[in-house]
Structures are given as structure tokens and as C-alpha cells.
Amino acid sequence: MKKWLHPGLWLTLAILLVISIWPILTRDAALRERTFTILLAIVMASSLNIILGYTGYVSFGHVVFYGLGGYMGVYAIDKWGWPLPAGVLLGGLTAGLLAFLLGRAILRLRGAYFALVTIGINEAMRTFVSNFQPFGASTGIELHFSVYKPYGGAAEALWLTYYLVVALSLINILLSYWVRQSKLGLGLMAIREDEDAAEVMGVVAPQYKTLAYVLSAILPGMLGVLFFFKNGTVEPKDAFRLHFSIEAIVMVMLGGQGTVLGPLVGAWGYQRLRGLLLTTNWKIAGLAIKDFQLVIAGILLLLIVLFVPAGLVGWLQQKFSKLRRVLI
Amino acid sequence: MSILLSVQGVTKRFGGLQALTRVTFDLPEGQILGLIGPNGAGKTTLFNVINGVYTPEEGRIIFRGEDITGRKPYEVAHRGLARTHQIVRPLNQLTVRENVMVGACFGRENHLLHRAAEIADEILELVGLKERAEQLAGSLNVAQKKRLEMARALAAHPYLLLLDEVLAGLNPSEVEGMLNTIRAIRDRGITIIMIEHLMHAIMNVSERIIVLDYGEQIAEGTPQEISNNPRVIEAYLGDPNLAKRLLEEVS
Numbered sequence: 006m007k008k009w010l011h012p013g014l015w016l017t018l019a020i021l022l023v024i025s026i027w028p029i030l031t032r033d034a035a036l037r038e039r040t041f042t043i044l045l046a047i048v049m050a051s052s053l054n055i056i057l058g059y060t061g062y063v064s065f066g067h068v069v070f071y072g073l074g075g076y077m078g079v080y081a082i083d084k085w086g087w088p089l090p091a092g093v094l095l096g097g098l099t100a101g102l103l104a105f106l107l108g109r110a111i112l113r114l115r116g117a118y119f120a121l122v123t124i125g126i127n128e129a130m131r132t133f134v135s136n137f138q139p140f141g142a143s144t145g146i147e148l149h150f151s152v153y154k155p156y157g158g159a160a161e162a163l164w165l166t167y168y169l170v171v172a173l174s175l176i177n178i179l180l181s182y183w184v185r186q187s188k189l190g191l192g193l194m195a196i197r198e199d200e201d202a203a204e205v206m207g208v209v210a211p212q213y214k215t216l217a218y219v220l221s222a223i224l225p226g227m228l229g230v231l232f233f234f235k236n237g238t239v240e241p242k243d244a245f246r247l248h249f250s251i252e253a254i255v256m257v258m259l260g261g262q263g264t265v266l267g268p269l270v271g272a273w274g275y276q277r278l279r280g281l282l283l284t285t286n287w288k289i290a291g292l293a294i295k296d297f298q299l300v301i302a303g304i305l306l307l308l309i310v311l312f313v314p315a316g317l318v319g320w321l322q323q324k325f326s327k328l329r330r331v332l333i
Numbered sequence: 334m335s336i337l338l339s340v341q342g343v344t345k346r347f348g349g350l351q352a353l354t355r356v357t358f359d360l361p362e363g364q365i366l367g368l369i370g371p372n373g374a375g376k377t378t379l380f381n382v383i384n385g386v387y388t389p390e391e392g393r394i395i396f397r398g399e400d401i402t403g404r405k406p407y408e409v410a411h412r413g414l415a416r417t418h419q420i421v422r423p424l425n426q427l428t429v430r431e432n433v434m435v436g437a438c439f440g441r442e443n444h445l446l447h448r449a450a451e452i453a454d455e456i457l458e459l460v461g462l463k464e465r466a467e468q469l470a471g472s473l474n475v476a477q478k479k480r481l482e483m484a485r486a487l488a489a490h491p492y493l494l495l496l497d498e499v500l501a502g503l504n505p506s507e508v509e510g511m512l513n514t515i516r517a518i519r520d521r522g523i524t525i526i527m528i529e530h531l532m533h534a535i536m537n538v539s540e541r542i543i544v545l546d547y548g549e550q551i552a553e554g555t556p557q558e559i560s561n562n563p564r565v566i567e568a569y570l571g572d573p574n575l576a577k578r579l580l581e582e583v584s
């Protein structure tokens with residue numbers, strides 16, 4: 006029988022702890038920045054996994070929640086003088102609300118149609134925000150230096166955002182685990198495997214899909230606030246970067262869609278690889294290539310889909326069925 | 334005996350194709366109703382209309398006194414109607430037990446996971462898939478997948494079970510086993526409509542039989558009446574000798 010606490014959860018949490026504790030122990034700011042980007046990727050991938058991995062709906066627009074949530078939170082902090090935690094909650098709430106409204110409308114679409122529409126929504130949101138005066142239109146919002154004061158200055162505020170992103174990753178893993186082991190998760194996975202058959206068995210697919218979409222949107226919304234608070238500015242082109250969505254898909258597929266551990270491993274692996282690629286200057290026929298990691302991401306995605314569609318964790322589970330007891 | 338399901342003048346078209354024409358019958362509680370007819374007669378379509386996959390152009394479906402015409406499949410499932418698919422639809426990446434748990438969790442009784450797992454194990458025992466509970470559904474063979482379809486439907490503890498060709502592709506001993514399972518299900522008080530091509534099998538287990546041909550309901554009656562009915566012999570059985578043989582098998 007399924008145990009409530011699967012050993013795989015402890016393994017996942019242990020890996021997360023190992024990744025996130027080093028900067029805290031060493032008080033190394035450079036390491037903290039690098040780890041921050043890994044945790045950022047973990048939250049994006051792990052939250053995307055709820056709709057992509059568990060429910061089987063490929064979303065290319067995951068970044069829209071990060072972007073809009075980020076904008077809302079930064080706006081509240083800047084204009085209304087809200088404290089950071091309140092801004093973070095507002096970001097999550099906004100993203101969740103957007104997913105709820107979108108979900109009702111677009112989750113009726115299946116397969117490629119849904120995927121395409123999610124791209125359209127992200128582009129539409131970027132265009133809207135680029136023209137939306139309260140959000141500073143195309144120049145965005147720049148936080149005044151004084152917002153960091155209550156947290157003991159900019160340097161301390163950076164540590165605070167780091168702790169918060171660690172907390173967010175932790176919450177995300179627990180959420181993912183809970184979904185995976187719950188009745189909700191069973192319904193979502195039934196939808197993923199065969200939506201019509203699931204409905205015939207009584208799964209209220211429209212409701213379940215919307216719930217999954219909302220759950221997958223809240224954490225990136227909160228994450229966006231943390232990132233742009235730390236960043237000091239938020240602009241449309243940073244907030245709604247389509248390729249961030251695509252990279253998140255690669256991370257989920259790489260580590261293993263529909264597993265708790267997979268997105269974490271995938272995000273970590275992908276970010277390490279990206280770090281390596283970014284520090285090297287790539288040239289083809291004497292021309293420097295910008296965003297070379299995207300080339301690799303594309304090739305990687307192709308290879309995974311063709312040869313290991315289950316991703317690393319899924320592949321291990323299939324290959325060594327005993328590992329199912331420790332991998333989830 | 335009260336009427337569990339009442340199908341009243343149901344018509345279904347696919348573009349120009351008349352798949353069902355004013356199909357009408359009442360199904361009393363506790364019976365096994367056989368549904369026969371040549372390929373393409375509209376049998377599966379009738380199931381799809383009853384459980385809400387399609388909405389009929391005309392007519393109504395009354396289930397336990399409630400008009401369920403045009404309801405979504407999950408709404409129909411919640412009211413206690415479960416079905417199997419002629420072309421099996423296993424949830425491949427889930428285990429056999431998880432497949433059955435979906436029926437128990439989301440069907441009529443809406444159980445929590447823990448209780449659903451208990452029900453699943455009970456039902457898997459009944460259909461003879463207990464040893465396969467931990468296996469992925471995708472790894473089963475066709476006969477086992479048919480049993481899985483049935484197990485999932487049963488796990489919902491439905492009032493009415495629609496079985497679409499669960500005997501097709503099974504060998505004679507598997508057919509015998511499945512017929513025993515079907516009778517055991519009926520003895521639990523579940524009403525059944527079954528579509529089947531194996532004449533001797535359906536004549537044996539059904540109390541009543543309805544014959545469809547090109548979407549028209551051409552006959553209805555006991556197995557004996559059906560195998561004596563000249564229209565059925567002409568339209569469906571074709572061969573009078575076959576009809577005689579069937580009659581002998583039944584009696």
C-alpha cells in the first residue's frame with residue numbers, strides 16, 4: 006500500500022537541502038547568486054510539472070504567471086509600500102486568479118491547440134503590460150533603493166530573498182508530493198492517460214484541470230516577486246521571456262515528468278549545463294552566438310522526447326523497478 | 334420490479350448517417366439485457382448516448398427516475414452508471430490497482446484513496462487480476478485489459494453496468510470464466526446491458542434481448558423469441574440453420 010510518507014520524499018528534500026544550504030553555511034554571496042538561479046529553476050520546473058507532468062497538458066506559457074505575479078508584487082511594494090512577504094502573496098494570488106480565469110476558457114483545448122494558445126497568452130500579456138501605464142509601460146518599474154531599508158539594506162535584503170526562495174522551493178516540493186499522492190493526483194493522472202476514459206469513470210475533468218492549473222500558477226507568481234524585488238527592476242521583456250518557459254519544459258522532461266524528484270534534478274542539471282555554456286564563448290564560422298544554451302536546450306529536448314520520454318527519474322523507475330521504492 | 338433505465342425514442346445522427354432511430358425500451362432492475370446486431374448497427378453508439386458521450390438529437394434517457402439526457406459522462410457516472418469500452422482504454426502509466434481506484438474514487442461512491450484501494454483489491458480478486466495489481470496497466474494482454482475495464486466499472490459500485498463486447502477476442506475457457514464473472518455481478522444486484530457477438534454466450538446469460546439493425550430496433554424478447562423471430566433471422570442471423578442451432582443451445 007502507498008505509505009503516506011514515501012522515502013522518495015525524504016530523498017528529494019535531502020537533495021534540496023544540500024543544494025540550498027551551502028551558501029548559508031559559507032556566507033558566500035557569489036555562490037548564493039548561483040544557487041538562487043538553480044532554486045528559481047526548480048520552482049519553475051516543479052510547478053510546471055503539476056500541469057505538464059501530472060495532468061499531461063503542455064504549457065509554453067508558464068512564464069506568464071511568473072511575469073504577471075512579479076509585476077503585481079513589485080507594484081504593491083513600490084506604489085503601496087507593502088512589505089515583501091505581502092507582495093509575494095499578492096503575486097501568487099494574482100497568478101492563481103489568472104490561471105483560474107484562463108483555465109475555464111482554454112483547458113477545453115487539447116494537445117497542440119492548448120500549447121499554442123498558452124504561447125499566445127504570454128505574448129498578449131507582454132504586449133498589454135508594455136502598454137499599461139501603471140506598470141510603467143515598456144520601461145517597467147524600478148524599485149527605489151529605500152525599499153530595501155526595512156530589511157537592513159540591500160545586502161541583507163538579498164539574503165532575505167534567498168531564504169524566501171528556499172522556502173518556496175520547499176513548499177513546491179511538498180505541494181508536488183501532496184498532489185502526486187492525493188486523490189486529486191490520481192484524477193489528474195487519469196486525465197493525462199486518457200481524458201475521455203477518466204470522464205466516463207467520473208472524473209470531473211474541467212474542474213480538476215482548472216485546479217491543477219491554478220496550483221501550478223501560484224508558486225511562479227510568488228517567485229516572480231522575489232526575483233524582481235532582488236533584481237530591483239521589472240521590465241516586460243524580462244518578465245515574459247518565452248524561452249524561460251521553454252527551458253522549464255526541458256528541465257521537466259530531462260528530469261522526469263510526472264515525478265516529484267524529476268523536475269528538481271532536471272532544473273539542477275540544466276542550470277549547471279547552462280552555467281558552463283554561458284562561461285564559454287561560442288562561435289560558429291567566426292560569429293558569436295547569443296543564448297547558446299537555447300540551441301542546446303532544443304537539441305536536448307529533441308533527444309529526450311525521442312529516446313527517453315520518461316526523463317531521468319522515469320527511466321530509472323522503469324529500468325530498475327526496485328528503485329520505485331526510493332524514487333518518486 | 335422497478336424500471337432502472339428507460340430509453341425513450343432515442344435518435345442519433347452522425348452527419349447524414351442515421352446511427353440510431355427512435356430506440357425505445359425499459360430495463361427493469363436486476364436483469365441482464367443482451368444487445369445484438371451486425372457490425373455498425375449502432376450498439377456502441379447506444380451506449381455512448383446512454384452514458385453521455387453523445388447527446389441524442391431526439392428522445393430521452395431516464396435513469397432511476399431522473400432525466401439524464403445530455404448530461405456529461407462524469408455526471409452520469411456519479412449517478413451510478415458505469416461502462417466498459419469495446420476498444421479497451423487502460424490508463425497505461427498507472428498500475429492496475431490505480432486504474433481500478435479511479436473507478437472507486439470518482440464513480441458513484443466518491444471514496445477516499447485508502448478505502449478505494451481496499452475496494453480495488455476486492456474487485457481485482459473478483460475479476461481474477463489480483464496478482465497483477467502492482468503492474469502497469471499498459472503491460473497487460475488484451476484479455477486482461479478487458480477484465481481491467483470491467484474491474485474499473487465495477488469499482489464504482491454502479492446500479493447499471495454497460496458491457497461492450499467484453500468476450501471478444503477471448504478463448505473459450507476465458508469466455509466461460511468471464512460469463513461466470515458476469516453472472517456473479519448480476520447476483521450482486523447490478524443490472525447489466527451487454528453487447529455481444531457470441532450468440533450462444535449472450536443467449537445463455539440474458540433474460541431479454543434487443544436486436545438492432547442499421548440503427549433500428551428490429552426485435553425484442555426472450556432469447557427463444559429472438560431466435561425464432563423471422564426478421565432477426567433474415568436481417569441478422571441470415572442462416573436459418575444457425576438460428577435452429579441457437580435455439581437448441583438455449584433450451
Ligand SMILES: Nc1ncnc2c1ncn2[C@@H]1O[C@H](COP(=O)(O)OP(=O)(O)O)[C@@H](O)[C@H]1O
Pocket residue numbers: 347350352370371372373374375376377378379
Ligand atoms: N463518432 C462517430 N462519428 C461518425 N460516425 C460514427 C461515430 N461513431 C459511430 N459512427 C457510425 O455509426 C454507426 C454505428 O456504429 P457503432 O455504434 O460503433 O456500431 P456497433 O457498435 O453496433 O458495431 C457506424 O456506421 C459507425 O461508422
Ligand SMILES: [Mg+2]
Pocket residue numbers: 376377378419
Ligand atoms: Mg461496437
